Amino acid sequence: MARRLSHLGAFALLAASLPGVAAPQQVPPTASIVGRLVDVESRAPVGRARIAILGAHHEFASDSEGRFVGDHLASGTYVLQARAIGYAVGSWVVQLGDSETVTQVFELKRLPYVLDPVVVQRRLTFSAERLRAFERRRASGRGYFITAAQIEAEHPHALVDLLRNVPGVQMICAGASRCTVRMLRSPRNCKVDYVLDGFPATNSTSPDMATVGIIGIEVYRTLSETPLEFLRTDNVCGTIVIWTRSGPNEP
CATH class of the missing domain: 2.170.130.10 (TonB-dependent receptor, plug domain)
Known part of the structure; x- marks a missing residue:
């Protein structure tokens, strides 16, 4: 009986010395898109553009150098859309893997200016x-x-x-x-x-x-x-x- 108790005590001591198994924690999404908007012809940066990542409810603006960052994204396929005054709307498909950072230059095409001859008699109301x-x-x-x-x-x-x-x-x-x-x-x-x-x-x-x-x-x-x-x-x-x-x- 004493030997049996001795074995049980040793087993309990061994179990207590083992590290606990932590419950798995959900890792927040860490993928991101690092981009820069430029004019497709002049390569000049396009600042103050409105940028949206459709499906992720992310919306932000490019800085004066055309740069922007969309982060905290899950892996998957996204549509990135950019709008800037004087430019056609740009849309691109971006695929992200787990914890992946996609760095890309996005080009916007300037809208053509077509001016017809106009004779102005008075200002429009x-x-x-x-x-x-x-x-x-x-x-x-x-x-x-x-x-x-x-x-x-x-x-x-x-x-x-x-x-x-x-x-x-x-x-x-x-x-x-x-x-x-x-x-x-x-x-x-x-x-x-x-x-x-x-x-x-x-x-x-x-x-x-x-x-x-x-x-x-x-x-x-x-x-x-x-x-x-x-x-x-x-x-x-x-x-x-x-x-x-x-x-x-x-x-």
Whole structure:
């Protein structure tokens, strides 16, 4: 009996001396993209460009030398998109391995300047400038547009009546009112941004607002659709731009 107890004691002493086995810890993603934006022809750096890593909700700007860093990324395939004033939108596919750092120069192509002969008799009114900008964005083919003629033909009571049939947009309503908009390609409970007459809208802007005075609507369902002038740093859920007849006064 004494010998058995001696063996048990020795086993317990040996077990106590062994190092403990630590539970595996989840390692945060450490892959990164180190890039530099340049003009494809002059090789000059492109600073203050808006850069987004689609699918990772990363958005940042290039510095004065065109440099940028997107870090804390998991391994996988990403689409990096850059927008800069005077340049066409650039998109590149980047593949990252575990803890890999991809260093690359990204080239942007300057937009051509085509000037037609123009005879200016008077300065355009602010309303005319807004309408021309609206039509220019509509002609680009990005986003979904609702014109004044379409609004008049629909006879809508509220904004929700105009947004209900927009492709890629889901209306979530509690009863006859209190509706919210969700872009189908955005995460759940992701609230869209509203822009009213060119300015960020207040919290009172919603799909339940009356359509009286609305003369145009622009719906941008993804980050890549949204024009530069309507982008914000936290803009990942889509943007609805509303134009009214009672916009800012003429200067």
